[in-house]
Amino acid sequence: MVKVLLVCLLTLVLLLAGPAFVVASGTVSLAVDWSRADRSPVGLAPDPATTPEAVVQVYAARALSWRGAFGVHPWFAVKPAGERRYTVYEVIGWRAYRGLPAVSVSNRDPDGRWFGAPPVVLAELRGAAAAAAIPRIAEAAASYPFAGEYRVWPGPNSNTFAAWVARAVPELRLDLPSTALGKDYLGTGLFARAPSGTGWQVSLFGLAGLLLAREEGVEVNLLGLTVGIDPLDLAVKLPGIGRIALLGDGPPSVPPPAILPPGPPVGPG
Template sequence: MKVLLVCLFTLLLLLAGPVFVIASGTASLGVDWSKADRTSVGLAPDPATTPEAVVQVYAARVLSWRGAFGVHPWFAVKPAGARAYTVYEVIGWRVYRGMPAVAVSHRDPDGRWFGAQPMVLAELRGAAAAAAIPKIAEAAGTYPYAGEYRIWPGPNSNTFAAWVARAVPELRLDLPSTALGKDYLGTGLFARAPSGTGWQVSLFGVAGVLLAAEEGLEVNLLGLTVGVDPLDLAVKLPGVGRLAFRPDSPTPVVVEGEAKPQE
């Protein structure tokens, strides 16, 4: 009986964040996907005035109730001198229609994800970006779950983001705690952290632990992440994302993702 009560209490704690997100209106409920805003928000450098190579990693809340739990990530790359960006991402409906999960397109790199505001999680410019672009393309082409898609516990779009990030450690990508599916390792148990600065162990994406310099300490329970990032004075909560303690604010600040300035 005590074990059951502990399990129920833990589940309620894990779901408190997503419930808060729905109550606060952060998750887009009742939105018609066919009419949702997909326009650019101005976060991507204009190719017309930016000749150097650019790599950006974005994430935005998923449409409908799923947005209370997670985000959708994508990689946007522009080689030096290119006039447009190439976007790499995994989209579930493609699998359901018999197509590969990985989509490669020239859509707006910083377009809203069905109305949700995107955030930049990582960025490279110049020579570093030029070196990373072929690695991203190769990782996207060798993604092992191109014929599979599961919202929970994976593989999904966040599993793809973690896969690419491990292949391009110079991104030092700290995926948000809301990147549900990032810890899915298939039949494997051990892997490098997506940032490349530590390691993780995960049981089918349902339970696991991650320890890395960039991400800090994360515990995965039922696919939901709870963690602490001591170097950035932040905690990570399911649904909510990052709760940062900043010297310029008397109270903790909720930051939806783990976006950090690049060095």
């Protein structure tokens, strides 16, 4: 019994080592004035004035305050052909807390900082592929089954939403980072396609599970935190820290926040 407890304690310490390092390194700040945080765009979105083709981009940025040590906030930005502005789909925790639908549909800056944290592009479609995907993204957002719920851990949260939409648009081949806490929450279901659409996963209420997919590689979910290896990109995935490429540059990793944040308190997403 003592050995079992020691193993459990050691596992917990190892899982929390990444988030602890993120805090200790100054990647995230625990004391944040959200009302003065930077929400300005970072220049990753194509200018609609000079980009007539359809565009779909998936972004992620470190979450607000202590949540950023564990997870990111993702969103989908879409622009139909000929449109002069983007539509952004995302789940925001405070909306659910106030009795509103958690799914937000807005025309905010598609590449705006998330309360101080600069985003990266996780996936992108252009032209005909984007035009075909845009109505399906809207449909998936409208049919999100947890629109009236929000929990920072283990979900459903903004990463649960991103995984849901990604499964509806497998052309994105969206490889959500290991810091997308809540992406493995399936509600009462046990099995689902991987968010990238290139494999499968099993998950027990987002607290324990296994994912095997060509795009994501092998991921083990323990207490909502992800440890994994991506053999094709020669990278490891760690809780809090995210992806570490063993050779060369891998897919985009979520950067640390740039100075401090705004907006009502939200979850890891």
